[in-house]
Amino acid sequence: MHENAGSPRPADPAAIARRIVERSEALGIAEADLAARAGMAPRYLHHLVEAGPGFDPGGFLRLAAALGTTYRELVEGGADPAPGQRGAAAHPVLVQLSARECWDRIGGHGVGHLALPAGPGPAVFPVNYVVDAGTIAYRTRPDGAAAAEPGSNVSFQVDRIDDRLSRGWSVLISGTAEHVEDPEAVRRLAGHAGAEPWAGGVRPLWVRIRPTRVSGRSVGTR
Template sequence: MNENAEPAAAAVRHPDPRAIAQRIADRRRQLNLTEEELANHAAMSTGYLRHLIEWGPEFDRGGFLRIAAALRWTYRELVQGRSDPPPGQTGPAPRPVLIHLTEPECWEKLGTHGIGRVALPVQPGPEVFPVNYTVDAGTVVYRTDPRGAAAAGEASALSFEADRIDDRLSRGWSVLITGTAERIVDPQVVERLAQLPGAESWAGGSRPLWIRIRPEQITGRRIGTM
């Protein structure tokens, strides 16, 4: 399995999110799961689960793949509905399963740098922004424009997610960090971070703001099949 496969963007056509929401509600009742239990199985907060269901799979395919696995469905079954197996296929399709990652495994998946998403808690729902990130001494650091939407305030709550998902094969991994933001102002630290590989191409303009995410909780799931 290539766990670093990029998402198959056009693998599934996504119907009306309201149809998916109804499908999730019906399946949750069938499995006798509360909303809180489904969120816990899918490694997300109940509030984030509600936002995902409202906004639909295009917002976070990785999150929907975790929801599908928690409901014992494939991603395709969740977003398109269940259908009869194709001619010649006698057995059930492989079932996706969620496997918990330990904290060291989460950091191993994140690697030293990559692309993730930062979510800031604003009303009526969280705003999510793609960011280039680097791992620095047990924290996640990203660079942004000081006047930009991703410029989190000092000590504000935020979350960070990175994943590598192949929704066509229902495989991949996802890591979620919740914590607080720290604005990096020490010139020596800023200079060191600016020397990191690829940092010169990161967003932020001529005088970027560096944000450090200090984790309070880190959780991860690997999605496989059985």
């Protein structure tokens, strides 16, 4: 029987160990610091790498996060491919989404792409978001690249792609950015599920996007 092209490659502990060392050296992270970031003792880190990902998948997930990479990149090597590798499905259908359908799709929180005005063209950044009273809010550093200026016009996109079925959807929200300064509003936003940024670090500034236009599309099949 032929191996499924989409199945994961067997893990090679020696190759994984090499990738961990190379990534740590590139980031300037000592072994003890890596173990601490991954929430494990250095001795356990050694055992984990020798045993392979089948021994403790959660431990490898924490290692990948500590190294700023993905589980697949760490275990299998190489970058995750961009979505859309399979091509279009037979008989595709493009459907416009209503505003309610758009909000239903993005849910209460997730990861989207923020587009800010910048020269010579717009700059786009992935950020964690929460939905709060019909607005989008996200956390960043006051001096960070994603810290939109109050009053600036911004766009925010959330999408999902199903490579297996060659279908998906995309929601685009255009609006005006404002900084959230009221302490009670900040506490409420911080209490939302998904409020903790994946990028980590201290990100005390909440930016809210008040929508002026919400649109979306989905691609399916007949």
